[in-house]
Amino acid sequence: MTHVANKALTASFSLTKTASDAFIADTVDEKLYLIERLALALKFDEGTDDGKTLGWADALRMPAYPKGLALVSPRQVGRRRLGTARGRAELIHAIAHIEWHAIHLAIDAALRFEVMPKRFMLDWLGVAVEEAGHFSMLNQHLQMNYQVSYGDFPAHAGMWDMARKTELDVVARMALVPRVLEARGLDVTSEMILGLMRHGDPEGASCLALILKEEVRHVWLGTYWYRYACTLRGLDPEAHFFDLLKKFHTPRTHVSMNILARQLAGFSQLELDQLSLLGQDRSTPNNERHGESNCGPNGALNFAPDGEANSLSQA
């Protein structure tokens, strides 16, 4: 992030206005520029607004995409084979698309839930900055090594669904976005790293290794604020988590959990045991019928450990 590194921010700098502008920016350059400004303000503790007057939750909020990006059903995307440069580029493009959404998810959480303390807003704006870093890193890797940019391939059309479903309830948002969708990213990333290594893209693998490390903390923040919000409402966090999985018809996953990463991200042993049992229950295996994917970062990436990725599954 270099564009604004030497520009001083004024005392009247608005974190929330800049975050809002970044959310609606529909070009890569503009969004990253605004996020850079946000990052500087957070770093130097500038911007005094707390988001409580923005009225963010009063309007429909949808992610902004670069012009020309084709949003399609997962069935139109087909399978990705990491043994070809095209397949690896498509996989990395799919992950970049997930990171693009993750920027929006973090900003939306920061600005939407005014009931939460200012620390909550600052934490999720910080996550937005890191997600932008992930996106930028992957996009640069695509450009330098595959001659591909974000927007060159079709992308998954349903990634905002869970944000819409949980827009009225911070408890549900924290449970189902960081602790379900993003936690599934923790589960699949190690295999993707190995797949890229095996097929001659160690740089791509390094990008994913850094992303995995930072995503653990993002999921941990989800756990922290989920429990905080449960406490405010007098809810038992463990029991309520499974109530929410049921209420929102969260599909089971056939992917093995990354237990260590999930422990570091704050999952309790009881939660891990129960999730493991649910994952093994094949009594209702038709994951697609509820309109969600069954694995992957933000629930949108199927990846087979044999080096073939069925990217952008149902959502």
Ligand SMILES: [Fe+2]
């Ligand atoms: Fe990320």
